[in-house]
Amino acid sequence: EGEAAASAPPPKKGRAPAAAVSPRRQRALNSVPVRPGPILYWMSRDQRAEDNWALLAAQDLAQARGEPLVVAFSLVRGFLGATQRQFDWMLRGLEETEADLRAKNIPFVLVRGPCERTIQSLAARGKFGAIVCDFAPVRIGRRWRDTVASNAGVAVIEVDARNIVPAWLASDKLEYAARTIRPRIHRQLGEFLTEFPSLAKQEDFFPGGWDALQRLASEASADAASAEGTTVQGGVGASAAAASAGAGAEALPCGAGAGIPWPEVRRSLDVDATVPPVAWLAPGPAAAMAQVGRFLARIRAYGKDRNDPSKGATSLLSPYLHFGHLSSQRAALLARAQRSKAPESVDGFIEEMVVRRELAENYVFYNQDGYDRIDGMYPQFGNDSWAQRSLREHASDKRSVLYTREELESGKTHDPLWNAAQAEMVHLGHMHGFNRMYWAKKILEWTPSPEEALATCIALNDKYQLDGRDPNGWVGCAWAVAGVHDNGWKERPVFGKIRYMNLTSTIRKFSIDSYVARVAQR
Numbered sequence: 001e002g003e004a005a006a007s008a009p010p011p012k013k014g015r016a017p018a019a020a021v022s023p024r025r026q027r028a029l030n031s032v033p034v035r036p037g038p039i040l041y042w043m044s045r046d047q048r049a050e051d052n053w054a055l056l057a058a059q060d061l062a063q064a065r066g067e068p069l070v071v072a073f074s075l076v077r078g079f080l081g082a083t084q085r086q087f088d089w090m091l092r093g094l095e096e097t098e099a100d101l102r103a104k105n106i107p108f109v110l111v112r113g114p115c116e117r118t119i120q121s122l123a124a125r126g127k128f129g130a131i132v133c134d135f136a137p138v139r140i141g142r143r144w145r146d147t148v149a150s151n152a153g154v155a156v157i158e159v160d161a162r163n164i165v166p167a168w169l170a171s172d173k174l175e176y177a178a179r180t181i182r183p184r185i186h187r188q189l190g191e192f193l194t195e196f197p198s199l200a201k202q203e204d205f206f207p208g209g210w211d212a213l214q215r216l217a218s219e220a221s222a223d224a225a226s227a228e229g230t231t232v233q234g235g236v237g238a239s240a241a242a243a244s245a246g247a248g249a250e251a252l253p254c255g256a257g258a259g260i261p262w263p264e265v266r267r268s269l270d271v272d273a274t275v276p277p278v279a280w281l282a283p284g285p286a287a288a289m290a291q292v293g294r295f296l297a298r299i300r301a302y303g304k305d306r307n308d309p310s311k312g313a314t315s316l317l318s319p320y321l322h323f324g325h326l327s328s329q330r331a332a333l334l335a336r337a338q339r340s341k342a343p344e345s346v347d348g349f350i351e352e353m354v355v356r357r358e359l360a361e362n363y364v365f366y367n368q369d370g371y372d373r374i375d376g377m378y379p380q381f382g383n384d385s386w387a388q389r390s391l392r393e394h395a396s397d398k399r400s401v402l403y404t405r406e407e408l409e410s411g412k413t414h415d416p417l418w419n420a421a422q423a424e425m426v427h428l429g430h431m432h433g434f435n436r437m438y439w440a441k442k443i444l445e446w447t448p449s450p451e452e453a454l455a456t457c458i459a460l461n462d463k464y465q466l467d468g469r470d471p472n473g474w475v476g477c478a479w480a481v482a483g484v485h486d487n488g489w490k491e492r493p494v495f496g497k498i499r500y501m502n503l504t505s506t507i508r509k510f511s512i513d514s515y516v517a518r519v520a521q522r
């Protein structure tokens with residue numbers, strides 16, 4: 001891993017580099033030098049134009065070398081089981097991001113197919129000088145980036161635009177708990193929790209303009225489809241280039257000067273439509289900033305009420321953070337500015353949004369093999385931790401009640417709080433943070449084995465939540481079911497030393513009826 005900018009040869013045309021992005025936030029994923037040619041920002045996780053360190057780094061590089069910048073997003077069919085609910089939300093956000101980029105004269109192209117193929121093909125066909133990508137610790141994200149870095153023959157630079165403290169600097173190893181990563185993060189906030197420069201309006205446009213880009217996007221999608229032996233999903237205005245690229249690749253709604261035909265892209269998706277889009281929370285960077293504003297206006301209540309689902313004191317920012325419609329750094333900067341008004345609440349919010357989320361990133365990044373398997377969750381203890389031993393010892397304990405995945409999914413248990421939490425998730429794509437813990441603990445209690453409990457938690461979470469498929473969600477499940485980042489508690493049946501939660505203590509904290517009513521209102 002190196003400081004990427006250092007390997008770059010001198011610029012083609014002399015223009016003062018803005019160098020807005022710390023080289024410590026960037027790392028080279030291969031040793032290929034940056035060559036003359038346009039710069040490609042491969043947008044994947046951080047789907048916004050402003051407050052995006054990866055995009056800013058790509059713009060820095062382009063400006064320093066006097067080259068144009070292009071942004072590309074690769075739409076991956078059936079990404080990790082995502083349903084219509086999540087794709088719809090994501091595509092509406094991308095539509096806004098395309099317009100934001102266009103206002104800065106920065107072209108956005110949509111390619112379709114597995115990222116490792118589309119991006120590689122786009123980079124080669126467009127003779128790009130470097131690819132800048134954002135950071136993602138999830139296994140498939142690592143595989144995409146590593147494959148592109150190994151095979152594309154072009155410099156690939158990764159920029160952590162998600163975490164305030166870049167994941168590889170927050171810690172160089174798997175951390176044990178919030179208490180071990182917290183001081184490391186706080187120590188580095190002075191360096192990294194800084195104001196963002198705004199994205200500059202671009203002067204140089206990609207050679208050949210929109211038409212050339214449209215052709216490239218079609219060709220790259222067709223290359224990916226032919227490598228897979230499939231036909232690209234699509235159906236808008238057959239492109240000669242795509243047809244000539246072969247393998248039955250058809251018509252690709254990839255966008256050109258007139259923009260991407262988003263409604264057609266949404267219609268052309270081949271996804272699980274049994275989980276419909278939600279209407280109560282609007283996607284996109286503008287809606288994210290509006291939500292930050294609404295939350296900060298009532299931040300005083302956060303410290304006291306955040307664990308009470310009947311109060312609605314939480315931020316509701318998690319879906320925006322998941323799709324990168326919002327930078328946690330922007331939210332932290334705005335919250336910090338209000339600290340004198342409500343110090344406890346602001347500190348509690350920074351703890352949840354920065355320390356806990358960045359701990360989850362650390363967990364997934366440094367435990368690639370085991371983050372979603374109980375027998376792989378504690379590599380630092382040779383996968384023979386107190387939690388794994390305790391769950392094993394209690395594997396054959398009698399469960400007071402057993403539910404199948406289908407019974408759980410349809411919210412038909414004897415527990416009204418659990419059923420309401422499940423309904424909130426199924427219908428709204430959201431679950432209050434406190435109930436997420438209770439919900440997952442009960443799945444451990446009511447299924448035949450911890451392995452099945454974890455699989456059920458992850459499957460339901462990823463299917464219904466707007467913020468599914470995120471390290472934060474997987475680590476939440478691992479915490480509840482297998483004690484990850486927690487301590488051992490008093491031993492009891494089924495749970496062993498894993499922390500237990502029960503309805504009586506929960507009921508005392510808030511009223512189920514008013515929570516159920518809140519869910520029904522939305």
Ligand code: FO1
Pocket residue numbers: 043044045073074075076077079082086087090115135136138140141142322467468469
């Ligand atoms: N990222 C992509 O680059 N392409 C996709 O098609 C895509 C779909 C998607 C659907 C649901 C979801 O929750 C996330 C999705 N993402 C997609 C973003 C994803 O979080 C990151 O790209 C990965 O973490 C890996 O980079």
